[in-house]
Amino acid sequence: MANVSFDLTDITSVMTPDLVRKLDSVSLMHRGRYSGRMRGERRSTKWGQSIEFADYRDYSPGDDLRRVDWNLYARSDRLYVKLMEEEEDRTVRLVLDTSNSMGFGTPSKISMAAGLAASLGYVALNDLDNLVVVEPSTQGYTSSRRLRGRAGFRELLSMLASCRPSGKVNLERLLTRLASGLRRTELLVVISDLMEAGDVHRGLRRLRGRGSEVVLLHVLSRDEIEPQIADGQFELIDSETGEAISIRADNDALERYVLELQSWLNGIRDTCKAVGITYLQVISDQDIEQILFDDLRRLKVLE
Amino acid sequence: MAFATPLALALLLLSLPLVVMYLLRPRPDRVVVSSNFLWRNIAQDLEANAPWQKLRRNIFLLLQLLILTLLVLAMARPMWKTNAYINGDVVLILDTSTSMAARDVNPHRLQAAISRIEALAKSLPEGSSAALVTAGPQPSVVVGPTTDTGEIIRAARNTSLAYGENNLSDAFLLAKSIASRMRNPTVVLFTDGAYNAQSLPDMPYPVRIERVAGDGSNSGIVAMATRHSSSGVQLWISIANYGPQRTVDVSILVDGDLYDSRKIALPSDRSMGIEINDVPVGKVIEARLSPGDDLPEDDRAWTLRDPLPPMKVLLYGRESPFLQRALSLYPNVDLYKSSSKEVPAGYDLYVFNGSLPDKLPLTGNLVLMGTPGNELFGVAGQLDSLQITAQEDHPLLRYVDLTTVSIASARRMLLPDWTTPLAYSGDVPVMAVGDNAGRRVLALAFPPEDSDMPLQVSFPILVSNILDYMRPANLSNLNQSLPQGAVVPLGQDERSVRAPDGELYPVSTGVFAETYQPGVYEVLDKEGNVLRRFVVNAGSRVESNIGANASLEPIGDSAATSEQRVSANTRVRWRPLAFIALAVLFLEWVLYVSRHMPRRRRIA
Numbered sequence: 001m002a003n004v005s006f007d008l009t010d011i012t013s014v015m016t017p018d019l020v021r022k023l024d025s026v027s028l029m030h031r032g033r034y035s036g037r038m039r040g041e042r043r044s045t046k047w048g049q050s051i052e053f054a055d056y057r058d059y060s061p062g063d064d065l066r067r068v069d070w071n072l073y074a075r076s077d078r079l080y081v082k083l084m085e086e087e088e089d090r091t092v093r094l095v096l097d098t099s100n101s102m103g104f105g106t107p108s109k110i111s112m113a114a115g116l117a118a119s120l121g122y123v124a125l126n127d128l129d130n131l132v133v134v135e136p137s138t139q140g141y142t143s144s145r146r147l148r149g150r151a152g153f154r155e156l157l158s159m160l161a162s163c164r165p166s167g168k169v170n171l172e173r174l175l176t177r178l179a180s181g182l183r184r185t186e187l188l189v190v191i192s193d194l195m196e197a198g199d200v201h202r203g204l205r206r207l208r209g210r211g212s213e214v215v216l217l218h219v220l221s222r223d224e225i226e227p228q229i230a231d232g233q234f235e236l237i238d239s240e241t242g243e244a245i246s247i248r249a250d251n252d253a254l255e256r257y258v259l260e261l262q263s264w265l266n267g268i269r270d271t272c273k274a275v276g277i278t279y280l281q282v283i284s285d286q287d288i289e290q291i292l293f294d295d296l297r298r299l300k301v302l303e
Numbered sequence: 304m305a306f307a308t309p310l311a312l313a314l315l316l317l318s319l320p321l322v323v324m325y326l327l328r329p330r331p332d333r334v335v336v337s338s339n340f341l342w343r344n345i346a347q348d349l350e351a352n353a354p355w356q357k358l359r360r361n362i363f364l365l366l367q368l369l370i371l372t373l374l375v376l377a378m379a380r381p382m383w384k385t386n387a388y389i390n391g392d393v394v395l396i397l398d399t400s401t402s403m404a405a406r407d408v409n410p411h412r413l414q415a416a417i418s419r420i421e422a423l424a425k426s427l428p429e430g431s432s433a434a435l436v437t438a439g440p441q442p443s444v445v446v447g448p449t450t451d452t453g454e455i456i457r458a459a460r461n462t463s464l465a466y467g468e469n470n471l472s473d474a475f476l477l478a479k480s481i482a483s484r485m486r487n488p489t490v491v492l493f494t495d496g497a498y499n500a501q502s503l504p505d506m507p508y509p510v511r512i513e514r515v516a517g518d519g520s521n522s523g524i525v526a527m528a529t530r531h532s533s534s535g536v537q538l539w540i541s542i543a544n545y546g547p548q549r550t551v552d553v554s555i556l557v558d559g560d561l562y563d564s565r566k567i568a569l570p571s572d573r574s575m576g577i578e579i580n581d582v583p584v585g586k587v588i589e590a591r592l593s594p595g596d597d598l599p600e601d602d603r604a605w606t607l608r609d610p611l612p613p614m615k616v617l618l619y620g621r622e623s624p625f626l627q628r629a630l631s632l633y634p635n636v637d638l639y640k641s642s643s644k645e646v647p648a649g650y651d652l653y654v655f656n657g658s659l660p661d662k663l664p665l666t667g668n669l670v671l672m673g674t675p676g677n678e679l680f681g682v683a684g685q686l687d688s689l690q691i692t693a694q695e696d697h698p699l700l701r702y703v704d705l706t707t708v709s710i711a712s713a714r715r716m717l718l719p720d721w722t723t724p725l726a727y728s729g730d731v732p733v734m735a736v737g738d739n740a741g742r743r744v745l746a747l748a749f750p751p752e753d754s755d756m757p758l759q760v761s762f763p764i765l766v767s768n769i770l771d772y773m774r775p776a777n778l779s780n781l782n783q784s785l786p787q788g789a790v791v792p793l794g795q796d797e798r799s800v801r802a803p804d805g806e807l808y809p810v811s812t813g814v815f816a817e818t819y820q821p822g823v824y825e826v827l828d829k830e831g832n833v834l835r836r837f838v839v840n841a842g843s844r845v846e847s848n849i850g851a852n853a854s855l856e857p858i859g860d861s862a863a864t865s866e867q868r869v870s871a872n873t874r875v876r877w878r879p880l881a882f883i884a885l886a887v888l889f890l891e892w893v894l895y896v897s898r899h900m901p902r903r904r905r906i907a
Contacts, residue, residue, distance in 0.1 A: 101337035109337075195338035224337065231898050233331035236339040245339050245346045246331050248356075256345040264341060 014115040015122070015157070019289065023119060026293075026302040027127045028092060028187060029213070055083040090187060091146070092124035095134040095178065096163065097192030097219075100239040103165035105221025105284040112284040113191040113219050114160045119292055120189055121156045123302065125149060129187075133159055136169040140177045168240030171196050175203030182210045191217045193224075194268060196240070201271045208275040215278040215301050218268065222285050227257055307380035314375045318368055325364045326355055366891040373884035377877040391487025392432045392448065394478040394508075395420055395455070397462060398494035399439040400469035401787065401846040405495065407519025407597045413464055416493040416515040420459040423491065423513075424452040434481045438474035438494070439465025440788025440819075448485060466600070466819040467787030468845050469494070475504050482508045495849065516849065520546020522569055523601030523847035524590055526701075527784055527840060529582065529608040530767055536608055538579040540590050541702075544569035545848045555579060556589040584608060587823050587838070598849055601842035605823055606784045613637050614774055617667075619646055620656035620674075621750060625757030629766040630654070636770060652773050657750040668743040668773045673714060673750035679739065680746060681717035689713055689728040696844075697725050699736060699745070699768050703761040710756075713749035722746065736772075743773055784840045791815045793826060797834055801825040 059068060059079035067081045094117045102110040117133070124131045125147060133144040133156065144159055171192060178188075188207060194200050208214050229249050236245045247253060265281065272279035278299050282291055296302045306312065336342075358364075397420065403413040424433060433455050435446040446458045471492075482488035489509045495516040526541035542553065548571045555563040563579055582588055585607070592602040616630060617639045631638050639650070646653065646660045653663075654670045659677055663669065669679075676682040693705040705726050713733055718724065721739050724732035733748040751757050756765075785791065792814055793800075800808045800815045803822025808815065818824070821841040825833045 104337035193337065195340065221337070229334075235331040235333045236342055237333060237335045238339045239335050239337050243339060244333075245342050247342060247346050253345065257341060260341050260345055 014288065015118055019119065019292075020122065022289070022293065023122050024126060026123055026297070028120065028123050028129065029301050029303055030090065030187075056080040057083055090127075091130040091132060091184065092120070092187045092189065093132045093134055093143075093178075094121055095141075095174070095188060095190040095192070096160075097169060097171065097190075097194075098135050098163045098165050099169035099193075099196070100165050100167060101193055101195040102219070104239065105223060107284055108165070109193050109219045109221055109284045110163075110165045112282060112286070112288070113217070114163070115288050116191055116217055116219075116282070116291065117189075118157060118160055119288065121147075122153055124187075125152050125156070131156065134174075134178060135163060136167075136171075136174050138167070141174050169196055170198045171200050172198035172203040175200075175207045179203075179206040179210050182212060185211045185213075187213045187215070189215045189217065191219060193219050193221075200268070204271055204277055205275050208277055213278075214276075215299075216268075216272055216280070218265075218279065218281045220281065220283055222283055224261070225283060227254055229254065305382045307382055309379055311375060311378040311380075314378065315372065317375075318371055321367055321371060322358070322364070325361060326358055362894060363891060366887055366894070370884050370887050370891070373880050373887065377880035377884065380877050381880070382876075390428065391489065392434075392482075392485035393423070393427065394434045394436060394482050394485070394488060394490045395423070395459075396436045396438050396471075396474050396478055396490065396492045396494075397445075397459065398469050398471075398492070399437045399462060399465040401464070401466050401600050401841050401843070402495050402598065402849045403515075404464050404466075404600055405516070405519050405521065405598045405849040407517030407849065408515065412495050412515045412517075413462070416513070417459045417462065419493055419513050419515060421456050424455045424459075427452055432485065434478075434485075435459060435462075436474050436477050436481070437462055437465065438469045438471050438492075440467035440470055441465070441816075442470050442474035442477055444477055444481065448481060465788070466821070466841060468843055472503055475506055479504065479506055479508070517597075519597035519849050520549075521596045521598040521601070521847055521849045522546065522549060522551060522592065523596075523598060523842045524592060524604035524840070525574065525601070525842045525844050525847050527590055527604040527606045527842075529588070529606055536582050536584050538577075538582040538588060538606070540577040540579075540604070541574055542567070542569065542577065542592065543574035543842075543844060543847055545572060545850045546596075547571050552593045553577060554591045554593070555582075556591065557583055558586045559589075562588075587836070598847065600821065601840075601847045603821060604784070604840045604842055605821070605838035606840075607823070607836060607838060614651045614770070615639065615649070616652045616654060616770075617641055617646060617650040618654045618656065619660065620658040620672075621752070623656050623750065623752050623757075625762065626654070626656060626672075626751050626766070629757075629763050630770070632763070633767060633770050652770070666742070668745075670745045670747070670769060670773060672747040673753060674746075675714070676717075679744060680719055680722070682714045683717055684715045686713040686715050686728055686731060686733070686748065689733065691726050691728055691733060693726040693734070694724075697736075699734075699772050700725060700765075701768060703765045703768065704759075705734075705756075705761075708754055708756045708759060710749050710754040712753060716746055716748050718746065745769065745773060784838050785818060786843060787819050787821065787839055787841055788816070789818050789839065791818060791824075791826075791837060794834075796828050797826045798829045799827045799831075801827060803839075 056069065056072070057080065059081050063081050069080050069082050072078075072080050096113055096117050098110065102108065102113060105112075121131050121133070128149060131147040131152060133147075134141050135144075147153075147155055171194060175190070190204075190207075204214070204216065231250050233246065233248050236247060237243070238245075269279055271277075278301055280291070280295055280299060280301075282295075292302060397413075397416055399413065403411070403416065405412050408415045420435070427433060430450060432448040432450045433446075433452065434444065434448045435455055435458050436442060436444050445462065446455055449455065471494075475490075478490050482490060489511060490506060491511050491513060493513045493515060496512075496514055522542060522544040524540060525543045526539075528539050529536050530539065538555070540553070542551070548569065550566060550568045553565045553567060554561060562582070565577065567575060567577070569575060587605060587607045590604045595602060613635045615637045618627060618630060619641050627638070627640070630636060641647070642658075644661050646664050648664055648666060650664070650667045652668050652670065655672065655674050657673045659671075659674050663677060663679070671677070671679070674682075689710040691705045691708060691710070693700050693703075695701070695703070710728075710733075713728070715731055716733075716735070718732055718735050719737075719739075722732075722735040722737035722744070724735045726732070726734035728748075731748075734746070736743070736745045738744070751762070756762050791800075793810055797810065799810055800817070802808060802817065802824060803820045807827075808817055815824075815826075818839045821839055823836055823838050826835045826837070828834055
């Protein structure tokens, strides 16, 4: 289990012109209504001024007479006001796990996570969505300023290049606080290995409970999926907590690890399915284009 | 099984610290992982923080205990009791005589003896040295004292049959010389038993006999000779049967063409003679026996007789009609008589009967029969009531039985050292022969007419033997049958010899000794012209009698046959154990490498 140091200075190399050209042709899913801050291109939870008809309601004194449907008044002799769809901007929040465990794998999980964040962020900015990058911190999490439009892409890359896998993360607390801090429905993309002792399931339920659309990209390394370890006595040191566990590795131990891993993954999948979270397991050495244009398209995260 | 150094077994206690090492928990390798929370749930059984751990079934522990046990056993030098009777060094004597070619054991006796030698060499105690001596007609030391048993085995495997009678006397002298430089030596003789124990030299070391013989039977041509008679050349063949009664066909071939054929019934353990008259002179005569038997080597024999030059014989002394008649009947003999005080010179053979001239002649071979004392030997009185025992294997006494001869009186001869007694009356020699000053002398203690010998059938044979034996070398006929291994003197013009198989042997030393093949040999000059021929025959009464070894004669006081092994030996074997330990060590290394190669586990 090698700990590969993470360096995002070459994150721009991930965003090749070819990939960017392909990303130009897709957009992030929008299954429900989102509440934004300003007029945008996403259907809002409010009635608005767009040209899309939504509904009728009885006229009330004070309503704008320009909204009265006079044709309907002629037929029914009653005054109705036309309600139109409101289109507001949408906030896409990328939750990027930068804990120490994300620095493992070949290539490292954080490099895959950053690549995915940059790609999805580009699509969001291209769709004129608001983009916020959330990183864990000792206080819980820190959010970047809202980025909007393609001009924000350079800042996004700079932001991703500056993050380093370090420290430990209580993902349950992060997700719980994040959920409680949401004022509007958003699209939340969580990119993490979920390797932490807290109850991630509860955090995911809370996050989904706020009505936001949640996509979970579960990044694991090949060594974690297919453990490669020699027989013998080992002291396993947790990269985040420093906790040591002495084990005697042999065929039996490896078999039991694999069973434990499968059980854990199944648990996460079940939770996501139960609460309506879009779940995708990603291995750090996978082809990013395959993830973006095959797996995420299949899951209708990208359209 | 016992141990030479049993104290080394105490090293087995090392297995305790070895087990303790497996009870101690090894210092683990520290590995930083992304998160160990998945391991936490399964580490209940795997986690080990105590310095001790439960002793599990570990293949490496078992292998290391096995290696330790093997090494300790090797150091303890385990000993096994073996049937070998050798406690020190050993001199191996391998009989390579003709009888060892007998096929009554598979494939033949010599190979069986070689197998016995291999088995003995492999069972020798550690550090013992061994030597190998072959006992053919000309014994030789094949391998000197060596501790390399493999060299002994290889040399034994390369030993071939020498043909001819064994010369155990010389072989024993060689073995005695080698054994004198050895530690606690034992002499082991591998033979089928065809030897005369009385004629062997004293052996101060234990001698053991490994008998290699089956229950074979054999009939063979043990003698074949020609003689000139009044009716021409007469062929005489002696066929011995050493086995149950059987009938054989005897074929006579002259220069390869069938000349005569006879069917004869051979009684059990008896020999029979065949006489054939008027065989051609100067041609190769071959006799063949059929059907075959366990020793085919003696089923063929050859002889040839070229015309002899005449020999001048002077008969001096008392009148003896029998002697005169016998001498005159012998072809190619010019017989003269004299009784004067002085004998003329120039005769090839002088026969003095009862009296002597004043002075013995200076040249020519001498036969002295019942003569008084002279310058060659003295006489001290008379002998009465003689009972004769004779050495019948001497050419002079071949086919002559003296034991039935009655002698009225004889002189007590005082013989010099250069004579060899051939017949005794009690301890007193009555017949002796020897070479003195370049001439051959035969002394008989009585004149023939003082006995009934002239009336015996064997008298003319004795006279014939005397004339053949006493014939001067320049008049001799070397093309008579020779035994295998005989040394043939060659003349100045005789440069090479062609063996029966056609191989040409250049000769530069004046003698030819490669006479091991039975058959006809040709002596050639430098141009390749055949100057003369001689024949070599395999059959002999000693070698043809392959059943004579049924009961071996003991050699010395300490002799014992292989059936009489009296002491068991111990043999230390530690190298195989050490080798197995090394092999197990290698196996452990292979297992360790294969188990400690990192492996992937895929999720189904």
